[in-house]
Amino acid sequence: MxxxxxxxxxxxxxxxxSKRKKRIPYIIAYGVLxxxxxxxxxxxxxxxxxxxxxxxxxxxxxxxxTLENWQFLWSSVEHGGSSLPSIWTATWNSFVFSGTLTILxxxxxxxxxxxxxxxxxxxxxxxxxxxxxxxAFPSIALLIAVYYILNFMGLFDSLFGVVLVKTALxxxxxxxIVKGFFDDVPWDVEWAGxxxxxxxxxxxxxxxxxxxxxxxxxxxxxxxxxxWSEFLLLYTFILSDGNVTLSSYLQRxxxxxxxxxxxxLSAVSLFYMLPVLLFFIFTQKSxxxxxxxxxxxx
Amino acid sequence: MKxxxxxxxxSFNKKTNTIDNLSLTIEDGEFVALLGPSGCGKSTxxxxxxxxxxxxxxxxYFEDQLVNDLEPxxxxxxxxxxxxxxxxxxxxxxxxxxxxxxQKVPKEERIKRAKQVAEMVQLEHLLDRKxxxxxxxxxxxxxxxxxxVKKPKVLLLDEPMSNLDARLKIEMREEISRIQKELGITTxxxxxxxxxxxxxxxxxxxxxxxxxxxxxxxxxxxxxxKDYFVAQFIGTPPMNFLxxxxxxxxxxxxxxxxxxxxxxxxxxxxxxxxxxxIRPHDLKLGNSGDILFKGTVNMVEPIGHSQIVNxxxxxxxxxxxxxxxxxxxxxxxxxISADISAIHLFDAVTGRNLKNVHESQRQxxxxxxxxxx
Ligand SMILES: Nc1ncnc2c1ncn2[C@@H]1O[C@H](COP(=O)(O)OP(=O)(O)OP(=O)(O)O)[C@@H](O)[C@H]1O
Ligand SMILES: [Mg+2]
Numbered sequence: 001m002x003x004x005x006x007x008x009x010x011x012x013x014x015x016x017x018s019k020r021k022k023r024i025p026y027i028i029a030y031g032v033l034x035x036x037x038x039x040x041x042x043x044x045x046x047x048x049x050x051x052x053x054x055x056x057x058x059x060x061x062x063x064x065x066t067l068e069n070w071q072f073l074w075s076s077v078e079h080g081g082s083s084l085p086s087i088w089t090a091t092w093n094s095f096v097f098s099g100t101l102t103i104l105x106x107x108x109x110x111x112x113x114x115x116x117x118x119x120x121x122x123x124x125x126x127x128x129x130x131x132x133x134x135x136a137f138p139s140i141a142l143l144i145a146v147y148y149i150l151n152f153m154g155l156f157d158s159l160f161g162v163v164l165v166k167t168a169l170x171x172x173x174x175x176x177i178v179k180g181f182f183d184d185v186p187w188d189v190e191w192a193g194x195x196x197x198x199x200x201x202x203x204x205x206x207x208x209x210x211x212x213x214x215x216x217x218x219x220x221x222x223x224x225x226x227x228w229s230e231f232l233l234l235y236t237f238i239l240s241d242g243n244v245t246l247s248s249y250l251q252r253x254x255x256x257x258x259x260x261x262x263x264x265l266s267a268v269s270l271f272y273m274l275p276v277l278l279f280f281i282f283t284q285k286s287x288x289x290x291x292x293x294x295x296x297x298x
Numbered sequence: 299m300k301x302x303x304x305x306x307x308x309s310f311n312k313k314t315n316t317i318d319n320l321s322l323t324i325e326d327g328e329f330v331a332l333l334g335p336s337g338c339g340k341s342t343x344x345x346x347x348x349x350x351x352x353x354x355x356x357x358x359y360f361e362d363q364l365v366n367d368l369e370p371x372x373x374x375x376x377x378x379x380x381x382x383x384x385x386x387x388x389x390x391x392x393x394x395x396x397x398x399x400x401q402k403v404p405k406e407e408r409i410k411r412a413k414q415v416a417e418m419v420q421l422e423h424l425l426d427r428k429x430x431x432x433x434x435x436x437x438x439x440x441x442x443x444x445x446x447v448k449k450p451k452v453l454l455l456d457e458p459m460s461n462l463d464a465r466l467k468i469e470m471r472e473e474i475s476r477i478q479k480e481l482g483i484t485t486x487x488x489x490x491x492x493x494x495x496x497x498x499x500x501x502x503x504x505x506x507x508x509x510x511x512x513x514x515x516x517x518x519x520x521x522x523x524k525d526y527f528v529a530q531f532i533g534t535p536p537m538n539f540l541x542x543x544x545x546x547x548x549x550x551x552x553x554x555x556x557x558x559x560x561x562x563x564x565x566x567x568x569x570x571x572x573x574x575x576i577r578p579h580d581l582k583l584g585n586s587g588d589i590l591f592k593g594t595v596n597m598v599e600p601i602g603h604s605q606i607v608n609x610x611x612x613x614x615x616x617x618x619x620x621x622x623x624x625x626x627x628x629x630x631x632x633x634i635s636a637d638i639s640a641i642h643l644f645d646a647v648t649g650r651n652l653k654n655v656h657e658s659q660r661q662x663x664x665x666x667x668x669x670x671x
Contacts, residue, residue, distance in 0.1 A: 188383035191350045194370040195377045196444070197400030210387045 051266035069263035073271070079252065080259045085241040087271070090249040095275075097159050097234070097245055098227030104167045105174050105223040106216060112171065113178025114204070128179075131172040139169055143236055150237060157239045165233055170226065174219050181215030182208070221283050228276060246272045299361050299374075299451040299484050300326045301347060306356035308342060308508075316342055317353070318508040326361075327482040329475075331495035333531065334505030340488045341380055343505075344454045347486065348375050360452075371400070376445035378458040380488075382437045384429040390416070390440050391425040397448040415443040418473055420466075434461040442470065446477055453478065453485040459494065471498060492534060496520070504528050526649035529575050529642060535606060537642070538581070538616035542574045544643065544652070549574070552612060556589060556638065563643070564654045571646035578606070580640035581618035587635030591616075598626045609634060 046060065051069050053062035071077070077084045115121070116128055146165050147156070155161025185208055193203035209216070231247040238248060250272060253265050301324040308317040317339045324330050332340045345351045347358065349370035358365050365373065376397070384393050395412035403411070416422050419439040429437055438461045445453060455474070459467050475498055478485050489495050495502050496516040503513040504527075512524045523529035529537050542551040546567055549556040551574055593611035604619045607626055618634060620626060643652040 186381065186383065188379045188381045189385060191345070191348075191370075192377070192379060192383040192385070192444075193396075194350065195348055195373075195375050196397040197371045197448075199369070199371060202400075207385055207387075 047266045047269060050262060051270055054263070066263075069267040072264065072268060077264070079261065079264075080256050084249065084252060085244050087246075087249065087268070089242065090244050090246045093159060093243060094228060094245040094247070097163060097230070098224045100160070100163045101166055101170070101227035102220050102224045104163065105170050106220050108167065108171055109174030109178050109219055109223075110209075110212075110216060112175035114182050114208070116175060116179045117182035128176075131176055134172040135169075135176075137169075139165075139232060142169075143232075146233075147237070156237060157243060159238070159243055159245075162230075162233050162237050165237070166227065166230060170223060174223065177219055177222075178212070178215055181212040185211050217283065221279070224279065225276060300324065300359075301452065301484060301486075302357075302359040302362075303343075303347070304357045304359070306343075306346065306353045306358070308339075308346060308351060308353050316508050317346070319356075320508065320510055322503060322510060322513065324484055324486065327484055329478055329485045329487070329498060329500045331487045331489060331499035331502045332505060333489065333492065333495050333502055335531075336490075338505045339508040340505060341456055344377070344456055344486060344488060347452070348377055348454055349373050374448075374451045375454060376448060376450035376452070376483075377454040378438075378441045378445045378456055380456040382429075382441040384437055384440055384444075386429055389426050389428060390421060390432070393429065393440055394443045394447055397444060401448060412443075412447055415447045418477075419443045419470065435463065435466065438462065439470070442474075446474075449481055450483060453483045455485065455487045457488055457490065460490070467494075474498070492532060504531060522651070522653075522655065523575075523642065524651055526573055526575075526644040526651075529644060529651070533577060535578050535617050537575045537577050538618075539573045539575050539644075540611070540614050540616070541646075542572045542643075543569065544572045545569045549643070551589070552591065554589065558638070562638075562654060563652055565643075565652045570652075572652065573644045573646055575642035575644060576616065576636050576640060578616075578618045580636050581616065581634050582636070583618075583620050583624070583632065583634055585633050585635050588638045589641070590633060590635045592631065592633055595626055595628055595630045595632060598628070 046056075049062045050056055052065060052067070054064040054066050054068070057063050072084075072087050076086060116124065116131075150156045150161045150165070153161070155164070189211070190203055190208060193207045194200070198206065229247065230245075231251070234245050235248050235251060238244065246268075250265070250268055253268060254260050301322075303320060303322040306317055306320045307315050309315045320339075320343065322330075322343075332343065334340055342351065346353050349365070349368060352366065360368075360373070385396065388396065391409065391412055394416055395408045398408040398411060413422065413425070416425060419442055421436065421439055421443065424432060424436060429440065432440065438458065442455075442458050445455070445458075458474075459470050462470060471494065474485075477483070487495070487498060499516060501514060502516055502519050504511045504519065506527055512519060512528045519528065519532055523532060523537075530539070540551060542549055544550075544565065547558045547560065547563060547565075549558055549572070591609075591611050593609040593616075595607060596610045596615060597608035599606040599608075600622065603622060605622055605624070605626065606617055607620055608615055608617050609632065616634075644650065645652055
C-alpha cells in the first residue's frame with residue numbers, strides 16, 4: 001500500500017498528463033457501475049418519497065407531503081376490513097427470531113467447524129463434500145416434510161420451531177465458513193497452549209476462539225441478516241397474529257392486489273429495512289477485517 | 299528429569315515410518331542436541347516428548363515413569379517451536395506470562411517474573427507490542443522467554459536461534475547454557491548449526507531418516523564418526539573425501555599405495571571400495587606428513603584468521619586451511635600432506651567406518667590438546 005501511494009505521488013510531480021490518463025479506466029469503471037446500479041438506487045428513492053407523500057403523479061412526481069403513511073407506528077392499522085397486529089409485536093418477533101437463530105447458529109456452527117477443521121473422524125471427508133450439497137437444497141422442497149415434523153413435535157405455529165428449521169438449513173454453510181477460519185489457525189499455536197499448561201478445552205477458549213473472532217463476527221452478521229429477511233418458512237408455519245414477524249406483516253399488506261395501499265406499504269418496507277441498514281453500518285468493519293496470523297513471517 | 303525413549307515408531311502415512319524404532323536416553327540435567335538433515339524427524343521426536351504426538355509404538359519414560367498417555371500440560375515442559383507459535387492476540391508480556399497464568403501464579407509475581415525473563419532476552423522495550431509487530435528474531439526471543447519463564451523440568455528447543463544475528467546468537471547461547479546449568483533443566487536442542495550443537499551440548503544425536511545414527515559427545519563425534527553420513531555431516535568445512543580401494547591392508551589412493559597397521563583397521567580381508575576422509579584441519583601445506591598429494595589451487599576463500607583453499611587433485615577436490623599471510627595463487631601447483639593417523643576410511647557400500655575404535659580413541663586422548671576447533 002505504502003509503495004503504490006509513493007509511486008502515485010512521484011508520478012504527479014513528474015508528469016501531470018499521465019495522471020489524467022491513469023484515471024480513464026477508473027472513470028469508465030465508475031461510469032458503467034453507476035449506470036447499472038441506477039435502477040436500484042431509483043427504486044429506493046421512490047420508496048422513500050412514496051412513504052412521505054400522498055400520491056405520485058404519473059407514478060413518479062410526489063404530491064403533497066404527509067406523515068399519514070407512518071401512522072402504523074403509533075396506532076393500529078385497518079387493512080382490507082380487518083385490523084393488523086401491532087407493528088411492534090412483529091418487530092419484536094423478528095428480533096427474537098433472528099437473535100435466537102444467530103445464537104444457535106454460531107454456537108453449533110463454531111463447534112462443527114472446529115470438528116471439521118481439526119478432528120479426524122470417520123466420514124469426515126464425505127461429510128465435508130455433502131455439506132455444500134445440503135446447503136443447496138431449496139427449503140421450499142422440504143416444506144411438507146417439515147410441516148409434518150413440526151406438527152408431530154407440537155412446534156407448528158411457534159417461532160422456536162421455525163428457528164430450529166432455519167438453523168438446520170443454515171448450519172452447513174456456517175460450519176463451512178467457520179472451518180475456513182479454523183484452518184488458518186496454525187496447529188503450533190494450539191500445541192504451544194497445551195504445553196504451556198492448558199487443557200484442550202481451555203486452549204480452545206483462550207487461544208483458538210479469540211483468533212477466529214472475525215470469523216465469528218462475520219457468521220453472526222450473516223445469520224442475523226438471513227433471519228431478518230426470512231419469509232417463506234415463517235409465512236408457511238406461523239399462523240397466529242401474536243407470532244407474526246415483519247416479513248409476514250408486509251405480505252399481508254399486499255395479499256389482495258386490489259387493496260394495496262402503496263404509501264403504507266412503502267413506509268412499512270422502509271421500517272423493515274432500517275435495522276438492517278443500521279446493523280450493517282455498525283458491523284461492516286468486522287466484516288472487512290478478516291485476518292488470522294502471528295506465525296513465522298518468512 | 300531423565301528422559302528415556304524406547305523403540306519409538308511414528309508414522310504419518312502408514313507406509314513409511316517417520317520415526318523408525320528410535321531409542322534415546324537423556325540423563326537428568328543433560329543437554330542433548332539433535333542434528334540431522336531437514337525432514338529427518340527431529341521436530342516429530344520433540345513433539346512426541348512434549349506429548350503432542352502419541353508414538354505408534356514404543357515407550358517414553360520420564361524419570362522411570364511411563365508418560366505415553368500423560369497430557370502435555372502435566373509434563374512441565376517448556377518448548378520453543380520452529381515456527382515460534384506465539385499467541386497473535388496477546389502482547390509480548392502476556393505471551394511470556396501465559397505459562398505462569400496457567401500455573402495460577404498471582405498477577406504481580408507473574409508480571410515481575412515475565413519482565414525478568416524479557417530482560418534476559420533483551421526484549422524489555424517491546425513488552426506492549428503484538429507479535430505481528432516484531433521482527434523474526436524478536437519473535438523468536440519471545441518464544442524463548444515464554445519457554446523458560448516457568449522454569450520447566452524439560453526444555454525443548456526447536457531451532458531457537460535460527461533467526462538471530464551472530465552476536466545475539468552467542469549471547470543467547472550463553473544465556474541458555476547458564477539457565478540450563480543453573481536450574482539443571484534437561485534440555486534438547488534441535489539445530490542446523492553444528493557449531494551451536496558442538497559448543498552447547500553434552501551429547502549430540504545425529505539423526506537420519508527417523509533413526510539415530512550416532513549418539514555421543516561432540517568430540518567423539520568429530521574424532522570418530524561411526525559412518526560416512528556422520529562424517530560428512532559433522533564439521534565445517536566438511537570432511538574431504540577421496541575415492542580409494544582397500545585390498546587387505548593395502549590402501550590404494552590416487553596413485554599411491556599405503557600400507558596400514560593391523561591395529562588401525564577393523565576390516566577383515568578382501569577388497570572394498572572406500573571413501574577416504576580427511577578433515578581440512580588435518581591437511582598441511584608442504585610435505586611434512588605421511589601421505590603426499592599434488593594438486594592445483596582452485597579457489598581461495600579468506601575468512602580472516604585463516605584462508606580456506608580449494609585444491610584440485612586429479613579429478614577430486616579437497617579443502618584445507620592455510621595461514622592468512624601465505625600467498626596462494628589460482629592455478630599454482632602445490633603439495634599438501636596428511637598423517638596416516640588422521641585419515642578415516644569408510645566402506646563405499648555400507649558407509650561403515652573401517653577404522654578401529656580403540657585406535658581412534660587412543661588418538662583422541664593423544665591429540666585432544668591441539669584439536670580445539
Ligand atoms: N503432521 C504431519 N503429517 C504428515 N507428515 C508429517 C507431519 N509432520 C511431519 N511429517 C513428515 O515427517 C517427516 C519429519 O518431519 P519433521 O518435521 O520431524 O522434520 P525435521 O527433522 O524437524 O525437519 P526440519 O529440519 O526441516 O525442521 C517429514 O518428512 C515430514 O514430511
Ligand atoms: Mg523441524
